[in-house]
Amino acid sequence: MSDSTLANEQDTLLKLLAIEEIRQLKARYFRMLDTKDWDGFAAVFTPDAILDSGAWTITGSATIRDRVSASLEGIVTVHHGHTAEITVDSPTTAHAVWAMADELHAGGNPEKGLTGSGHYHEEYTRTDDGWRISRSKLTRLHIAPLPGGFHVAIPGDN
Amino acid sequence: MSDSTLANEQDTLLKLLAIEEIRQLKARYFRMLDTKDWDGFAAVFTPDAILDSGAWTITGSATIRDRVSASLEGIVTVHHGHTAEITVDSPTTAHAVWAMADELHAGGNPEKGLTGSGHYHEEYTRTDDGWRISRSKLTRLHIAPLPGGFHVAIPGDN
């Protein structure tokens, strides 16, 4: 085994490790969001992270925490991540596209809320504390209101 | 490359392998359950495994097999695993949280059944035959009956 092969193996191993860490970072994003652990939710982002829903954009993990938690008060949310295309660009940067689906349940009879599907287009930065989401933009394939309609307001910067 | 680096690489590789094996173990859990391959379903658990649905708890892979298969007779089930946070604690132990969704279709017009989402909180043991689920506890984000209502009884020990 040549040194060059060893170097390639080391590189492959580090890339696979980064991919797994980013996969688990996104799993934590979903779990913190849906269990409304807002400290844990803020901690998956870099301090200057940008969250772009397509309809609105908010900047900074503290603002993301405040706006998202306020807008989802009283609403049961379910967000699921499906297959992901994760590319490691350097030891400290990566990007990905994730297939996703979400449900917002605002209660009522008939139930108010929505279900939808789309893709997260994301960038990641490796900090001293591990990988963090530095940018996340959501594009939509489909959104449908629940029978009672969609009355959930999530305000952003624009 | 120092011996210490080589040792770390070996450790990282073994952890990534264990994570992949556990990911595929859980995939087999879902597939055996939904295709009603009850021998295969029992085989994903350790003999003394504990299954806790939140509403009931059953102990032992043989009991899990008997109770779950009996309760789902005549019901089409769909269970999906989404993002997972898998932590390898030692060469033979690991734990994880899995996002999940399930559907039970009992038929009828309007159709009876339910759809729901939540998280599996699980522990794994590596046996001579590979990784097995030794404990699984389900917590729920949301459950909704299908239009015809929910008439599926899944009895447990308590």
Place this chain on the structure above:
Amino acid sequence: MSDSTLANEQDTLLKLLAIEEIRQLKARYFRMLDTKDWDGFAAVFTPDAILDSGAWTITGSATIRDRVSASLEGIVTVHHGHTAEITVDSPTTAHAVWAMADELHAGGNPEKGLTGSGHYHEEYTRTDDGWRISRSKLTRLHIAPLPGGFHVAIPGDN
């Protein structure tokens, strides 16, 4: 560390890399399909790939592209891949079972379309351009029409 251990580690690393590449190949399959990027969709298959929906079979990536794109014109589709059991059989061949769910939305009031779940049973070949799907067969757990009914025709060879 013996040479034999090094060889095993190299083998394990290559298998984990192949599994990740196939996972991302299937992610690309879903994204190309649902964003209707038909060139990208054709490119995830080998030229002689076989696509078997259970109801119909079509052969060849060019035919797959033409038939699938024509049948889904005007329909919003959402396909999600869930847990996968991926087995690497050799450096250039692999197979897998993937849990899946799909939605076809044909619009209208009440909305026409369907939702369903099942499993893809697939074979993969590693080409000079990376892993490609060489055979994909879909089996179903459940299909349900949307309230407006199911009026989507996807013709095949048989």
